[in-house]
Amino acid sequence: MTLREEKQALRKEIAALKRGYSVQALQTYSQKALRHLEEDELFRKAGCVALYYALPGEVQTADFIEKWYKVKQILLPVVVGDDLSLQRYIGKDHLRKGAFDILEPETTPILPETSYPELFIVPGIAFDRQLNRLGRGKGYYDRLLSQPDTPAIGVAFSFQLRDRIPTEPHDRKMTRIITDSEIVG
Template sequence: MQKFEIRVYKQELRTRFKAIRQEMAPEDRIESDRRILSLLCNTWQYHSADTVVTYVSTPLEVDTKALITRALADNKRVAVPYCVDNTRDMEFYYISSIDELKKRTFGVLEPVAEPKNLVTDFSGSICIVPGLAFDRQGYRLGYGKGYYDRFLADYRGFTIGICYKSCMTHLLHRGRYDIACDMVVTENEHILCRKTRRE
């Protein structure tokens, strides 16, 4: 019997779900992004959060730039990731505008690492988590770099994955370091995932 290789399995899925996203019509993507933002911002978790911790989207991902703008307009603090050189670690820094971000690691927009803006206390926050795909238990298919797996291992706030419905799957096989999100939001629904739900 052939041995199951989770790395090979995940790489095959990455190829599949990247293709799905690349084939989305621009107008469908824009509408899906709008609907995901609307559903996300209507959750009580968003309304009650003082801080929104979020990734900064690339063209392949569910848009978060509109979320950043919305959260700042809602008088929330917004923190985005900075990839620490020569590690698989991220630090998060508060920003007050998208214009403060600069292209850096992997061509992704990142904040300037100003010590005064470093987040040291994540209490009162929610974290918006990226992924190429999610299952209905909240587990995600990431990009294989491990940055979010490391961060989420110690993060104690409420986590929300955002995903296109076409990239949802019933079940993702997972490794020992994979951590489920508390909720996943698509353009159609929000799914509470963990058996111990923090409602």
Template sequence: MQTLNISALKKNLRTEIMERRKKLTEDYCQAADEKIAHHIIALEEYQSSKTLFCFVSTEDEVNTYPIIRHALSVGKRVCVPKCISKGFMQAFEISGTDCLEKGSYGIMEPNENCPMIISADIDFCIVPCMSCNTKGQRLGYGGGYYDRFLSNTVFPSAVVCREKLTCEDIPTLDQDVRISIVITEAGIWRIK
């Protein structure tokens, strides 16, 4: 019963966040995304990482293309997610954004020539969300891809979210992975 109630609360919150997203101006999104990218690039975890795992943003998400390009320009290995089956994804290395093609759900994914990277080789991960809070709880899109991917990993992860889409009360289940770093344009929160 508890799981059904939480699932319903998550669904309702996703609807609310989608409504909030529609009201964000292009100027706000661009300014927020630039500050978020700046925060990421300044992070010790990013600076010291040799292999970065980063989601490839959609039109509605925090723009990760500048982060991906920066990482490649300073010689980091960059890997991005690819859906391999329902609810499961793996990391594949890209040498540039030209290695991306439209994949599952219309999301840009690495093409077939990109090599798979095992999670043990990843040093730092940037995670998407619809919303999150300063406790490291995130509201994803409902597929559980990131929770499954992150469930047995040891590398630090940061979730990125525009401040106007954050929500202090995020319903969670036991399998929902808490993220250790939360980044909005307003700042950086580290979760102990």
């Protein structure tokens, strides 16, 4: 099996596992994972945090973003061609559906240098105990996270955490992985 086929097989396996959980169960697991994140020192210290607005089946972040955007500067990704750009979140009334039907800020995705995030919080399809991340395969987050100096925390459900996942040299390791049941890193 090629590396690409291994990644696709793992994506299908995780998707099948997700279908075995109710929306309510995934919401409960999301809340647990995000409570762990709130207690994390990297999150507590960061004044500017890049987050994501969740797709169905990802750790749900909408309530978390609402809770924190008045305390911390929250940046959300906006799809611009083949890349992600970051835009400040200023409230749910200023969101629109963007690429892939993901909610994103409706204003121009341009940030001054002073708004570079001190921490990235990222979703993934799967993570492993060596802090690797498997995404959806488009490379958006690999390109966004190409600056290795900024810490990145992957958030996931416990069934998305594996001992090992297939990786490539350009894959960015996470600083930490937080699930509903454990923290790695």
